[in-house]
Amino acid sequence: ESLSKLRIHYKDSLINKTLILTGFKTLQSGRTSGAGERALQERQRQHMARGLPKQKPIAGVKEVIVVASGKGGVGKSTTAVNLALGLMANDQSKSVGLLDADVYGPSIPKLMNLKGNPELTDKNLMRPLVNFGIPCMSMGFLVEEVAPIVWRGLMVMSAIEKLIRQVDWGNLDYLVIDMPPGTGDVQLSITQNIPIAGAVIVSTPQDIALLDARRGAEMFRKVNVPVLGLVQNMSVFQCPKCSHQTHIFGSDGAKELAQTLGVEMLGDIPLHLNIRETSDKGQPVVVSSPDSPEAEAYRRVAAAVVRRLAEHPR
Numbered sequence: 001e002s003l004s005k006l007r008i009h010y011k012d013s014l015i016n017k018t019l020i021l022t023g024f025k026t027l028q029s030g031r032t033s034g035a036g037e038r039a040l041q042e043r044q045r046q047h048m049a050r051g052l053p054k055q056k057p058i059a060g061v062k063e064v065i066v067v068a069s070g071k072g073g074v075g076k077s078t079t080a081v082n083l084a085l086g087l088m089a090n091d092q093s094k095s096v097g098l099l100d101a102d103v104y105g106p107s108i109p110k111l112m113n114l115k116g117n118p119e120l121t122d123k124n125l126m127r128p129l130v131n132f133g134i135p136c137m138s139m140g141f142l143v144e145e146v147a148p149i150v151w152r153g154l155m156v157m158s159a160i161e162k163l164i165r166q167v168d169w170g171n172l173d174y175l176v177i178d179m180p181p182g183t184g185d186v187q188l189s190i191t192q193n194i195p196i197a198g199a200v201i202v203s204t205p206q207d208i209a210l211l212d213a214r215r216g217a218e219m220f221r222k223v224n225v226p227v228l229g230l231v232q233n234m235s236v237f238q239c240p241k242c243s244h245q246t247h248i249f250g251s252d253g254a255k256e257l258a259q260t261l262g263v264e265m266l267g268d269i270p271l272h273l274n275i276r277e278t279s280d281k282g283q284p285v286v287v288s289s290p291d292s293p294e295a296e297a298y299r300r301v302a303a304a305v306v307r308r309l310a311e312h313p314r
């Protein structure tokens, strides 16, 4: 066995050398872009992919969509919830679930107005709690609300593993995962352990949030998760009194970032009191004010996500 390991190691180191040499030749010959570089990148990608753990699908779940953001407070969870509801509102025949993977600060229980401990099935799997027709699972159902969640590396990983593998989701067309903010170990572990149909990145047009969003998009690319696109949140504030529109963080930051990264804009969500208030009450805007322009904005994002998923069949 150790001999075969050694062989593999030797083969890998040869491939590494070849890659370095090819890269060097590419540079030397001045072909810094184009076919040579693309071939090199593809070989590097394949090489890296071999070192990644094998992905195992979640039983009963057709497509997993992760909602991510480079930093907290940009409206990621609000988007995840309204995206899940928007997917169902656009096509009633679809079943959608919601997994809160933000173990540090779970917000799905509040946003979806859910409380309590999940029951166990005969197979010892947790039954998700359901509201607005959406089965949900969150660390918030398993720990006391008041207890500060102080987790360390391995505990976080085992919590995530439980949330992913020990839940009876039934049959779902889409499972929307609300990721923790940033690009740390939890995000990597999720993307490496389950096949993900695509990532939605939420960002405000503020410069710093955009910079973080860029890091997020790059992480998904590295682990071969298709980036479905960017949602620009809180870009426009419409005065409820005079309907004047103000671009709080600048108007087109996310659009420019999308262009630079070569990803699509999935939509714009306005900064609106209705979104904040309905979220705080656990009555997401897509279900509580379905006729509002805010709900329409989320449904448009959901439609764009479905369209993009069709372009990336797995």
Ligand code: ADP
Binding pocket: 069, 071, 072, 073, 074, 075, 076, 077, 078, 079, 107, 233, 234, 269, 270, 271, 272, 273, 275, 276, 277, 279, 280
């Ligand atoms: P994150 O998950 O990125 O930390 P949240 O979804 O929890 O962010 O949103 C942070 C706060 O901003 C919440 O109070 C939420 O209600 C509010 N919020 C999010 N999006 C909007 C919006 N488009 N308009 C108004 N308030 C919003």
